[in-house]
Amino acid sequence: MRMFACLSLIIGAVALGSCSVSDERPEAEQAPMVSPLLTSDDAKDPYSYARPEVARVTHVALDLSLDFENENVAGTATLDVLAEEGADTVVLDTMGLDISSVTDGAGQDLPFRLGDRQEGMGAPLTIDMGEARQIVVAYRSGPDARALQWLAPEQTAGGEHPYLLSQGQPTLNRSWIPTQDSPGIRQTWEAKITAPEPLTVVMSGLSGGDPADAGEGRRAFRFAMDKPVAPYLIAIAAGDIRFQELGPHSGVWTEPAMLDRAAAELVDTEKMIDAAEELYGDYRWGRYDMIVLPPSFPYGGMENPVMTFLTPTFIAGDRSLTGLVAHELAHSWSGNLVTNANWSDSWLNEGTTSYFENRIIEKLYGKKRAEQERALNFAAMEETIAEKGADAAITALHLTGDNADPEGGASGVIYDKGAAFLHSVEAIVGREKFDTWLESWFDRHAFQPATSAMFLADMRQNLVRGDEQLEARLMLDAWVYEPGLPANALRPDPGAFAEVDQAAEAYAASRTIDQPAWRSWTSAERLRMLSKLPPELPDADLARLDQSFGLSASGNNEILFAWLKLALQNRYQPAVPSAEKFLATVGRRKFVSPLFETLMEQGEWGKPIARRIYARTRSGYHSVTTRTVDKLVTGGG
Ligand code: BES
Ligand code: ZN
Numbered sequence: 001m002r003m004f005a006c007l008s009l010i011i012g013a014v015a016l017g018s019c020s021v022s023d024e025r026p027e028a029e030q031a032p033m034v035s036p037l038l039t040s041d042d043a044k045d046p047y048s049y050a051r052p053e054v055a056r057v058t059h060v061a062l063d064l065s066l067d068f069e070n071e072n073v074a075g076t077a078t079l080d081v082l083a084e085e086g087a088d089t090v091v092l093d094t095m096g097l098d099i100s101s102v103t104d105g106a107g108q109d110l111p112f113r114l115g116d117r118q119e120g121m122g123a124p125l126t127i128d129m130g131e132a133r134q135i136v137v138a139y140r141s142g143p144d145a146r147a148l149q150w151l152a153p154e155q156t157a158g159g160e161h162p163y164l165l166s167q168g169q170p171t172l173n174r175s176w177i178p179t180q181d182s183p184g185i186r187q188t189w190e191a192k193i194t195a196p197e198p199l200t201v202v203m204s205g206l207s208g209g210d211p212a213d214a215g216e217g218r219r220a221f222r223f224a225m226d227k228p229v230a231p232y233l234i235a236i237a238a239g240d241i242r243f244q245e246l247g248p249h250s251g252v253w254t255e256p257a258m259l260d261r262a263a264a265e266l267v268d269t270e271k272m273i274d275a276a277e278e279l280y281g282d283y284r285w286g287r288y289d290m291i292v293l294p295p296s297f298p299y300g301g302m303e304n305p306v307m308t309f310l311t312p313t314f315i316a317g318d319r320s321l322t323g324l325v326a327h328e329l330a331h332s333w334s335g336n337l338v339t340n341a342n343w344s345d346s347w348l349n350e351g352t353t354s355y356f357e358n359r360i361i362e363k364l365y366g367k368k369r370a371e372q373e374r375a376l377n378f379a380a381m382e383e384t385i386a387e388k389g390a391d392a393a394i395t396a397l398h399l400t401g402d403n404a405d406p407e408g409g410a411s412g413v414i415y416d417k418g419a420a421f422l423h424s425v426e427a428i429v430g431r432e433k434f435d436t437w438l439e440s441w442f443d444r445h446a447f448q449p450a451t452s453a454m455f456l457a458d459m460r461q462n463l464v465r466g467d468e469q470l471e472a473r474l475m476l477d478a479w480v481y482e483p484g485l486p487a488n489a490l491r492p493d494p495g496a497f498a499e500v501d502q503a504a505e506a507y508a509a510s511r512t513i514d515q516p517a518w519r520s521w522t523s524a525e526r527l528r529m530l531s532k533l534p535p536e537l538p539d540a541d542l543a544r545l546d547q548s549f550g551l552s553a554s555g556n557n558e559i560l561f562a563w564l565k566l567a568l569q570n571r572y573q574p575a576v577p578s579a580e581k582f583l584a585t586v587g588r589r590k591f592v593s594p595l596f597e598t599l600m601e602q603g604e605w606g607k608p609i610a611r612r613i614y615a616r617t618r619s620g621y622h623s624v625t626t627r628t629v630d631k632l633v634t635g636g637g
Contacts, residue, residue: 049124095122096142170406204304296587303331320523351418384412390484504532
């Protein structure tokens with residue numbers, strides 16, 4: 001276990017280097033990196049029980065075995081604690097964990113109490129650590145550990161072996177790791193994980209090499225993350241998975257049956273890394289690998305360091321949906337290197353990443369695709385603001401009160417308004433200046449948490465530099481703290497979809513279908529067309545659209561989803577079997593939740609269909625998805 005050379009508690013924006021005694025000692029002797037802790041009010045995290053200013057976890061060492069029969073993980077978490085002088089308790093976050101003992105580094109029992117469980121937060125684990133600064137928690141995850149999804153063999157592509165996947169963000173990792181689960185409390189970590197043969201384990205840390213025989217038909221896998229990361233970024237997956245190299249720095253893991261298709265879709269990965277580095281500086285994490293998971297993964301992607309987790313639904317065969325990969329890669333800077341200190345500033349992670357994603361797409365695939373994707377996102381933002389109200393607090397970037405619920409935010413705001421903010425600043429100050437500043441922001445705050453206030457202060461200090469006219473033109477505070485869309489927003493080029501919008505108008509006016517045009521369109525253009533169709537259409541028109549555009553047979557899941565939504569909102573019976581098939585295979589919340597919602601809005605026609613399908617498909621979804629859909633279908637009257 002690691003020992004800390006630095007015992008003083010770091011408070012405030014103290015430079016990283018201030019803790020390690022010297023950088024010139026041989027590596028083995030160097031103190032591990034400890035990130036600063038922010039203590040300002042706007043950096044506090046109300047969704048964690050931890051009191052990091054008193055005692056904080058700086059390193060987690062997991063020794064766990066995966067039990068696929070009982071669907072749990074069990075073992076120990078050994079935590080290194082950095083505490084104020086005289087501090088004798090440390091508080092951890094837990095959710096449903098069965099804790100059998102807590103001891104100090106020498107094996108002496110330490111008294112501990114599990115507090116009351118609160119919805120969405122789990123329960124605080126308070127440990128009387130006395131003078132101990134290393135604690136060992138022996139535990140087992142609970143029956144419904146929310147981060148974990150245990151898949152039966154039938155839910156995998158191969159159909160023969162079980163599978164495990166985790167999703168930590170925002171506050172779910174406490175259901176399988178007893179630590180301080182707050183994005184502002186960065187921790188290094190290491191893990192030894194055993195799994196039954198022939199399963200392979202991957203994690204969001206660098207691999208410790210080939211697995212070792214652990215007896216009883218099991219193998220032990222080792223991982224380490226020596227850079228301090230937010231604990232929501234610790235992730236695990238295990239299954240019958242294989243690796244395919246994509247280039248010198250990257251590769252993809254997935255089930256054998258998926259490997260060729262996944263690798264083909266991801267062929268541009270090295271180019272994406274190059275583009276990202278050209279934009280905003282070195283990639284600091286070593287390797288960039290990805291795992292393409294079974295379709296029950298509840299998100300499109302998750303930026304777990306060195307091991308991005310991806311839904312297989314981004315595979316369209318033509319790389320048209322690889323913006324997802326650019327997005328998760330971009331998080332290696334915005335999100336993983338510089339991290340929102342708490343969830344009220346999620347936009348710092350997601351908005352900055354959405355902007356960065358668009359810049360990678362532009363570099364790789366050109367201005368047209370980038371501009372079109374930006375226009376789609378801008379339209380999504382306008383729709384969200386119109387829906388929520390331009391004066392609704394939830395349309396501000398910095399969220400407060402209930403709006404800051406980490407499971408709550410509106411993606412049209414956090415992602416799309418966040419990106420629109422940075423596109424607008426870029427347009428006002430000029431690309432070159434903006435890029436220099438953004439790269440320097442990542443550099444100055446590398447491996448540290450950040451808040452909106454820090455972002456704006458840094459921008460003022462290093463980009464605006466006292467230029468009052470520029471300050472007035474930027475409207476920085478309005479963007480971040482006020483609802484709605486500021487007047488200086490950079491609007492997308494109205495020409496981005498000129499041809500498509502014309503075709504959509506022609507369709508609305510006279511039901512003219514231009515099949516050759518559709519065939520020539522990009523994925524973004526097709527999505528634009530579908531979004532501009534009249535919301536109410538009779539069966540005959542839907543049938544003709546489906547047939548002319550090949551919608552229900554589309555291999556592009558974004559297009560298939562847009563079609564199914566349109567069809568269901570029109571109570572189009574012939575689409576029900578394909579909707580059911582889609583919902584029975586795909587667990588990505590972004591797709592599943594709106595389809596059930598649409599069905600539930602269709603009264604006596606849709607509700608029984610939703611209930612029947614959900615009864616059949618629910619058990620195949622991750623908790624992230626069931627928790628959203630339960631409210632729609634079961635609570636939906
Ligand atoms: N970090 C997010 C996923 C996330 C956000 C999980 C909030 C839990 C809470 C990830 O980077 C993401 O944004 N995924 C998007 C992809 C995208 C291209 C916008 C998704 O899953 O759809
Ligand atoms: Zn993201």
